[in-house]
Amino acid sequence: MYSWRMLREKLFTCLIAVLSLLAIVPIVHLIIAVLINGFTVIAKAGINFFTNLPPAPLSREIGGIAPSIIGTALMTIISLPITVVLALFAAILTTEFPRNTVSIIIDAVAKSLASIPTIAVSMIVFTLIVMPMKGFSALAGAIALSIIALPYAYTYFSTALRSIPAMYREAAFSIAMGRWGAVMKVLIPIARRSIAVGVLMTIARIMGETAALLFTAGRFRTGVSFSPTSPADAIPLLIFDYILSPYETWHQVAWGAAALLLLAYIVLFFATKLIVKEVKL
Amino acid sequence: MFAVEMNNVSVYLGGRQVLKGVTLRVPYNTVFVIMGPSGSGKTTLLRVINRLIDLTEGARVEGSVKVLGFDAMSYDPYELRKLIGMVFQVPNPFPHLTIYDNVAVAARINGVAKSRREVDEVVRWALERAMLWDEVEDRLHDYPHQLSGGQRQRLCLARALAMKPRLLLLDEPTANIDPVNARKLEEAIVSLKDEVTVVMVTHFPHQAARVADYVAVLYDGRVVEQGPAQQLFLRPTTDIAQKLLRGEM
Numbered sequence: 342m343y344s345w346r347m348l349r350e351k352l353f354t355c356l357i358a359v360l361s362l363l364a365i366v367p368i369v370h371l372i373i374a375v376l377i378n379g380f381t382v383i384a385k386a387g388i389n390f391f392t393n394l395p396p397a398p399l400s401r402e403i404g405g406i407a408p409s410i411i412g413t414a415l416m417t418i419i420s421l422p423i424t425v426v427l428a429l430f431a432a433i434l435t436t437e438f439p440r441n442t443v444s445i446i447i448d449a450v451a452k453s454l455a456s457i458p459t460i461a462v463s464m465i466v467f468t469l470i471v472m473p474m475k476g477f478s479a480l481a482g483a484i485a486l487s488i489i490a491l492p493y494a495y496t497y498f499s500t501a502l503r504s505i506p507a508m509y510r511e512a513a514f515s516i517a518m519g520r521w522g523a524v525m526k527v528l529i530p531i532a533r534r535s536i537a538v539g540v541l542m543t544i545a546r547i548m549g550e551t552a553a554l555l556f557t558a559g560r561f562r563t564g565v566s567f568s569p570t571s572p573a574d575a576i577p578l579l580i581f582d583y584i585l586s587p588y589e590t591w592h593q594v595a596w597g598a599a600a601l602l603l604l605a606y607i608v609l610f611f612a613t614k615l616i617v618k619e620v621k622l
Numbered sequence: 623m624f625a626v627e628m629n630n631v632s633v634y635l636g637g638r639q640v641l642k643g644v645t646l647r648v649p650y651n652t653v654f655v656i657m658g659p660s661g662s663g664k665t666t667l668l669r670v671i672n673r674l675i676d677l678t679e680g681a682r683v684e685g686s687v688k689v690l691g692f693d694a695m696s697y698d699p700y701e702l703r704k705l706i707g708m709v710f711q712v713p714n715p716f717p718h719l720t721i722y723d724n725v726a727v728a729a730r731i732n733g734v735a736k737s738r739r740e741v742d743e744v745v746r747w748a749l750e751r752a753m754l755w756d757e758v759e760d761r762l763h764d765y766p767h768q769l770s771g772g773q774r775q776r777l778c779l780a781r782a783l784a785m786k787p788r789l790l791l792l793d794e795p796t797a798n799i800d801p802v803n804a805r806k807l808e809e810a811i812v813s814l815k816d817e818v819t820v821v822m823v824t825h826f827p828h829q830a831a832r833v834a835d836y837v838a839v840l841y842d843g844r845v846v847e848q849g850p851a852q853q854l855f856l857r858p859t860t861d862i863a864q865k866l867l868r869g870e871m
Contacts, residue, residue, distance in 0.1 A: 440679065506714075508710060508712055508714040509714055509716065509717075510677070511674060511677065511710065511714070512710065512714045512715075512716065512778075512781075513716075514674060514677065514703065515672065515674060515703060515706075515707070515708040515710075515782070516703070516707075516727070516728040516731055516732070516781065516782070516785055517700055517701075517703040517704040517731055517732055517785065518731055519700055522731070526727070527716055527718075530718040530719075531716070531717060531718050533718070620717050620718045621717060621765065621767040622717045622767070
């Protein structure tokens with residue numbers, strides 16, 4: 342026979358299980374819906390989905406999203422190194438010298454940067470980059486994306502570095518490593534898994550951002566451009582525009598594009614897990 | 623000449639005085655044991671010697687500290703630490719490095735060994751001196767988490783020895799390991815004193831009796847008694863030392 346305490350424990354476990362399920366069900370539903378709808382479209386379009394231009398509004402052909410794929414790849418390639426390098430150095434500085442005035446300012450700026458609406462960042466970059474360059478460009482889009490992703494990357498990296506027990510830092514200093522040596526040879530390698538996850542989340546943030554590109558990238562969908570100074574498109578921009586349109590074909594393209602983006606995240610997630618091994622403390 | 627000479631050393635951590643005018647002298651090539659109850663300032667004292675105290679936010683050191691003939695407080699701390707190895711209370715081998723690399727990294731950083739062959743030799747020598755070689759010689763590329771707690775602590779001793787230090791600081795090195803490993807570590811410590819001066823913190827009187835040449839008793843940030851181990855164990859002059867040796871503190 343159950344005592345009241347055991348019964349209460351069982352009830353609590355059930356409650357937690359039900360609440361967890363309630364949180365997971367919408368996410369799983371979303372992922373399955375996007376993958377099923379999206380891959381139906383991609384299967385219908387075939388390889389053309391990756392190589393062709395988007396369809397005309399009343400076209401029956403699904404066409405492709407080549408300009409958006411190239412644009413997203415180009416802007417990610419430009420934006421990611423800038424973001425990761427700046428965020429990692431900022432995280433190292435604020436972790437190693439937490440009371441330093443520069444560290445305090447960087448920390449405050451990073452936190453406030455995260456709360457600026459992304460559309461406002463897009464407008465600022467429009468004023469500072471797009472207008473002087475006299476045109477939209479992948480570079481302007483990438484800079485806007487870097488500004489958006491920087492505080493997120495910084496938060497991931499600084500949390501990763503701060504989570505390392507102080508005893509390893511002390512061990513590094515005790516064998517006469519300098520501060521830089523301790524960071525590069527001990528702290529970063531120990532935190533490599535968390536840092537890799539931080540890089541992954543930064544890629545996800547860059548690849549999935551829409552509003553930052555509204556006034557910067559240029560929605561160039563009539564051709565494929567590999568130039569950073571030319572206008573470009575991005576997958577989230579295309580999804581945003583096409584899903585709001587009244588055309589059935591464009592809705593289908595948007596599903597396909599969303600599935601592709603989601604698949605990219607899933608592949609990156611598992612690749613990171615497989616490639617970067619966790620350090621067992 | 624002494625390996626460590628402290629004169630009237632006081633340490634303040636965030637306004638609280640942890641060491642209160644400590645004066646002690648550690649002769650070369652001896653095992654010098656510092657005993658005292660928890661919170662008496664033993665670890666802080668060790669961290670002053672190799673300037674790890676610099677890592678503590680808001681720490682202030684007053685008085686004179688001479689280590690191996692150098693004025694420790696004005697000497698470059700990185701250069702100073704090249705002369706001093708340290709083993710901590712909790713085993714802290716680098717978890718991302720193999721057993722071999724944990725030892726090799728200390729030898730390479732301090733310029734003790736450069737070529738692969740030299741590094742191999744130092745790694746073997748350090749692991750032998752730490753009495754770990756026989757247990758790991760065929761698993762040098764395993765990671766520290768695959769070792770027992772006691773083996774991990776002896777790996778830390780090997781890492782410290784690979785620097786070929788002139789002074790070795792041991793902060794309660796057997797506090798978190800089993801008696802068998804503790805005994806092996808003690809044997810290693812005693813065998814080292816011909817090559818290196820050892821300053822060891824412990825709160826186990828029996829351990830101090832087994833390894834110490836000299837003992838200092840620290841209480842509430844002050845050295846209340848110090849001298850040759852035999853003399854102090856047989857005829858402690860202060861009430862605090864007597865209680866500590868009887869295990870009543």
